[in-house]
Amino acid sequence: MSAVGARPTAARFENAAGAGHLQAEAERVAEYAIDGAAPKFVVRPENAEQTEEIVRIALEEKLGVVACGGRTATGLGMPPASYGVALDMTRVTGIASYDPGDLTVSVNAGMPLAELERVLAEKRQFLPLAVPFFEKATVGGAIAAGLDSPLRQFYGTPRDYMIGAEFVDGTGQRAKSGGRVVKNVTGYDFHKLLNGSLGTLAVITRLNFRTYPVAESRKGFVASFKDETSGLRFTRAVSGSVLTPIVMELLSPECAGLLFEKYAPFASLWPGKQEWTVCTGFEGSEEVCKRYQRELARQARDAAAENAVVLHDEQFAALLELLREAPVTMRDAARQAVVMRFTTLKSQMGDLIRAVRSFAGSSWMKTAALARSGSVLYAVLQPKEGDETALKQVEYFWKSAGSLRGKLEFQGSILFCPTEWKRTLNVWEHVEIDEEMERKVKKAFDPSGIFARGRFAGGM
Amino acid sequence: MNRGVIAELERIAGTRNVLARAEDLVLYEYDGSVEKARPEVVVFPTSTAEVAAIVKLAIKHDVAIVGRGAGTGLSGGALARGGGIMIAFGRMNRILEIDYENRRAVVQPGVVNFDLTRAVEHAGFYFAPDPSSQKSCTIGGNVSENSGGPHTLAYGVTSSHVTGLELVLPNGDVRRVGGRLSDAAGYDLCGLLVGSEGTLALVTEIVAKLSKKPEAIKTLLAIFETVDDATETVAELTARAITPAACEMMDGWTLCAIEDYVHAGFPRDCGAVLLIEIEGIAEAVAGQAAAIDEVCRLHHARDVRTAKDDKERELLWKGRKTAFGALGRLAPSNYVLDAVIPRSKLPQALRRVVEMGRECGLQVGNIFHAGDGNLHPLVLFDPRKPEEFREAVRVSEEIVRYCVSIGGVLTGEHGVGMEKAELMTLMFSEADFALMRRVHGEFNPTGLLNPGKVFPMGKGCGETRVRTSPMHAVAPA
Numbered sequence: 001m002s003a004v005g006a007r008p009t010a011a012r013f014e015n016a017a018g019a020g021h022l023q024a025e026a027e028r029v030a031e032y033a034i035d036g037a038a039p040k041f042v043v044r045p046e047n048a049e050q051t052e053e054i055v056r057i058a059l060e061e062k063l064g065v066v067a068c069g070g071r072t073a074t075g076l077g078m079p080p081a082s083y084g085v086a087l088d089m090t091r092v093t094g095i096a097s098y099d100p101g102d103l104t105v106s107v108n109a110g111m112p113l114a115e116l117e118r119v120l121a122e123k124r125q126f127l128p129l130a131v132p133f134f135e136k137a138t139v140g141g142a143i144a145a146g147l148d149s150p151l152r153q154f155y156g157t158p159r160d161y162m163i164g165a166e167f168v169d170g171t172g173q174r175a176k177s178g179g180r181v182v183k184n185v186t187g188y189d190f191h192k193l194l195n196g197s198l199g200t201l202a203v204i205t206r207l208n209f210r211t212y213p214v215a216e217s218r219k220g221f222v223a224s225f226k227d228e229t230s231g232l233r234f235t236r237a238v239s240g241s242v243l244t245p246i247v248m249e250l251l252s253p254e255c256a257g258l259l260f261e262k263y264a265p266f267a268s269l270w271p272g273k274q275e276w277t278v279c280t281g282f283e284g285s286e287e288v289c290k291r292y293q294r295e296l297a298r299q300a301r302d303a304a305a306e307n308a309v310v311l312h313d314e315q316f317a318a319l320l321e322l323l324r325e326a327p328v329t330m331r332d333a334a335r336q337a338v339v340m341r342f343t344t345l346k347s348q349m350g351d352l353i354r355a356v357r358s359f360a361g362s363s364w365m366k367t368a369a370l371a372r373s374g375s376v377l378y379a380v381l382q383p384k385e386g387d388e389t390a391l392k393q394v395e396y397f398w399k400s401a402g403s404l405r406g407k408l409e410f411q412g413s414i415l416f417c418p419t420e421w422k423r424t425l426n427v428w429e430h431v432e433i434d435e436e437m438e439r440k441v442k443k444a445f446d447p448s449g450i451f452a453r454g455r456f457a458g459g460m
Numbered sequence: 461m462n463r464g465v466i467a468e469l470e471r472i473a474g475t476r477n478v479l480a481r482a483e484d485l486v487l488y489e490y491d492g493s494v495e496k497a498r499p500e501v502v503v504f505p506t507s508t509a510e511v512a513a514i515v516k517l518a519i520k521h522d523v524a525i526v527g528r529g530a531g532t533g534l535s536g537g538a539l540a541r542g543g544g545i546m547i548a549f550g551r552m553n554r555i556l557e558i559d560y561e562n563r564r565a566v567v568q569p570g571v572v573n574f575d576l577t578r579a580v581e582h583a584g585f586y587f588a589p590d591p592s593s594q595k596s597c598t599i600g601g602n603v604s605e606n607s608g609g610p611h612t613l614a615y616g617v618t619s620s621h622v623t624g625l626e627l628v629l630p631n632g633d634v635r636r637v638g639g640r641l642s643d644a645a646g647y648d649l650c651g652l653l654v655g656s657e658g659t660l661a662l663v664t665e666i667v668a669k670l671s672k673k674p675e676a677i678k679t680l681l682a683i684f685e686t687v688d689d690a691t692e693t694v695a696e697l698t699a700r701a702i703t704p705a706a707c708e709m710m711d712g713w714t715l716c717a718i719e720d721y722v723h724a725g726f727p728r729d730c731g732a733v734l735l736i737e738i739e740g741i742a743e744a745v746a747g748q749a750a751a752i753d754e755v756c757r758l759h760h761a762r763d764v765r766t767a768k769d770d771k772e773r774e775l776l777w778k779g780r781k782t783a784f785g786a787l788g789r790l791a792p793s794n795y796v797l798d799a800v801i802p803r804s805k806l807p808q809a810l811r812r813v814v815e816m817g818r819e820c821g822l823q824v825g826n827i828f829h830a831g832d833g834n835l836h837p838l839v840l841f842d843p844r845k846p847e848e849f850r851e852a853v854r855v856s857e858e859i860v861r862y863c864v865s866i867g868g869v870l871t872g873e874h875g876v877g878m879e880k881a882e883l884m885t886l887m888f889s890e891a892d893f894a895l896m897r898r899v900h901g902e903f904n905p906t907g908l909l910n911p912g913k914v915f916p917m918g919k920g921c922g923e924t925r926v927r928t929s930p931m932h933a934v935a936p937a
Contacts, residue, residue: 101695102804157642173891175891176888177892181868182803183608183612185871185872186870186880186887187876187892188896196648212701242675244740287746290743433645434635434636456646457646
């Protein structure tokens with residue numbers, strides 16, 4: 001597009017963000033396209049004050065705003081109804097405050113996760129936010145995207161370790177919630193709402209977390225089983241025991257193939273194409289780790305494991321990376337891959353896995369599945385290359401999943417699929433929300449609907 | 461209160477479930493705080509449908525509503541500041557479902573916190589939030605205030621242990637947010653509503669997480685000659701990233717009061733003790749105990765004792781959890797504060813709190829959740845002496861202001877309620893309040909629910925509608 005007609009607006013944005021931090025040229029804004037649609041402007045503020053000013057200008061100019069960081073997860077959700085401004089937050093970066101003695105950190109939203117990890121590692125601390133696209137993602141983007149970490153098995157989700165946030169709301173005001181202490185019930189917990197909201201409520205400018213000490217040792221135990229029932233029996237036995245592992249993932253044979261085949265050191269962990277693999281992680285002193293090894297080996301035997309191996313620290317770190325990036329690996333498994341995320345009850349995970357595989361099988365689509373912490377299931381559909389009926393097959397699958405309602409308690413959404421398929425598929429179809437209640441929140445945070453409208457569940 | 465409203469309440473909930481006589485209502489004008497406000501009628505519903513009907517009645521007659529659990533709160537959150545109808549949930553006290561496989565329990569709001577643990581402990585589970593009042597406070601109250609307790613150091617406050625809620629909205633509609641699944645679908649409304657202090661909705665059902673009992677528990681009692689040594693120990697434990705399940709501090713004066721009351725086995729001749737609990741698998745507990753022992757002795761601990769059995773452990777915890785009751789015997793009234801500071805600043809903060817107590821001339825005890833920096837100075841006073849009450853409130857406010865000034869917050873587990881509403885301006889800007897008001901306005905547009913809480917009356921109360929009532933009374937004269 002030509003930026004000529006929009007020059008006064010462009011000048012306002014440039015004035016707010018500083019020279020050189022506004023882009024309106026077609027080839028530059030195209031880099032920020034979401035689901036094929038490019039914004040009119042890309043603005044790169046340096047701090048929260050500039051962010052606030054830019055949101056105010058966008059409000060006055062009636063331009064929809066989508067905030068972004070590493071732009072790794074902008075394809076999540078439905079396409080935004082209005083995308084006038086890409087608010088690139090990568091200049092709002094750096095640690096705002098970090099006192100290792102308090103085990104808390106306050107970090108600006110645009111700071112890359114990998115950079116934060118390095119800063120914390122210097123003090124032998126970490127944040128359990130091991131999410132996909134880790135090397136490129138920013139802290140603010142990771143929270144807005146709400147993607148999973150394999151470490152949730154022990155450390156929970158950001159709901160458990162995010163202790164405060166600063167943000168610009170939809171009226172163009174800087175606001176905050178929480179604080180920088182580990183225990184705080186002062187005021188409404190707005191930061192919990194921001195987690196996974198896909199930028200539809202506010203532009204996150206700063207986040208506060210509690211941090212955790214790096215354990216003396218962190219190891220893994222990988223066991224394979226003849227079917228998902230045996231694998232799940234093992235995970236249930238471990239969960240029911242006195243052990244508290246930090247990672248617990250069940251991989252279908254196809255998923256194990258996707259993850260391990262490409263990574264030579266793990267090829268030996270994938271002995272056959274028919275086996276299900278359970279990856280368990282644990283940490284602590286050498287004595288603690290030895291106890292885990294003994295107990296896990298015994299429980300694996302009891303669950304009729306075909307094979308089992310203990311991973312030392314470096315091997316486990318590599319495995320954790322593979323598991324962390326699993327949804328991305330699934331997406332890259334086929335040109336038209338569809339990656340879905342389900343949540344269900346531990347008691348119903350087996351039924352959900354079997355249903356997903358059965359639906360995929362009846363459409364002759366390859367699939368792979370990863371069950372995380374017993375309650376989250378990632379599954380990918382891999383339609384055949386060049387198959388003209390691929391969308392119809394996926395659509396049939398996605399409708400079929402609805403037939404599980406009433407039999408299973410679950411929520412399901414599509415994380416990744418070909419952009420053009422979103423005209424047919426509602427990625428939020430199996431997410432049941434109370435739209436009236438959600439709309440109250442959206443209206444309070446973003447009365448004009450300026451932030452990524454239409455992207456979130458319920459058209460929010 | 462209009463006699464017709466009372467008659468309608470009796471029709472909804474039954475005559476035996478409505479109190480309207482002045483001598484009955486006086487019992488409900490208190491909670492655990494120093495605040496005071498009397499409802500005009502108290503009703504005890506036994507079902508969600510009754511709660512919804514009561515809300516619709518309140519709308520019809522334009523009367524305020526406040527929810528109440530056991531009334532053990534310490535911030536005035538469950539007091540009828542706007543008069544009107546108090547909905548007491550004590551008779552909605554059934555555990556509806558226990559699902560061990562998925563580690564969930566569905567309970568009504570009036571279930572007593574510890575009763576849930578008692579119901580599941582035979583199967584190796586418990587409900588993690590453990591306020592000192594856990595044997596009397598309700599889970600509905602815990603949800604409303606986002607309550608904590610000693611063991612929230614390791615396991616988090618109530619919001620980390622609730623996945624779903626059934627609600628009655630201020631328009632009388634019954635809704636559900638969240639459920640048994642671990643993750644919220646859509647916006648995390650459950651995360652917003654837990655800790656909203658009854659200002660957005662009334663909670664009529666709770667899906668609570670059940671936690672697995674650890675294999676081993678070790679309780680250590682570290683005895684110090686000075687408060688400084690104890691606080692330096694806590695700061696160093698945190699700096700070394702040693703996180704026990706609980707780390708409580710009690711000063712020497714408090715310990716004597718506890719010993720007089722329950723004979724828990726605390727020393728009478730020391731400056732302070734730390735009551736530290738470690739949980740996990742046996743190997744982890746042994747390792748942590750050794751590390752903690754080392755840090756305590758480095759900071760001149762006179763002795764580090766380990767509870768030799770469950771009986772001794774329970775006695776030590778009984779001493780800790782009845783401490784406020786023990787101190788209550790020493791003066792006609794007391795004011796329990798709740799503020800949080802960054803843990804690295806614990807030594808300097810405690811020194812300042814002790815100094816402020818000395819300056820004001822009132823006895824101030826310190827018994828608190830040291831591990832997460834959650835201070836609970838307790839000021840003794842005689843409410844019959846107005847100057848003592850005023851001084852107690854003044855020094856309390858000064859302590860809270862000081863905590864916020866060093867990077868802390870107003871409340872770690874008791875909530876804002878009436879007590880700290882005016883102090884909210886210490887932490888929040890006009891823009892913060894504007895957003896809070898918009899959220900409040902969306903959920904509770906007419907201000908029907910729990911008026912006069914959380915928001916400062918002097919700031920924005922025009923928009924956050926605060927009802928008044930002829931019955932309204934605040935604080936001892």
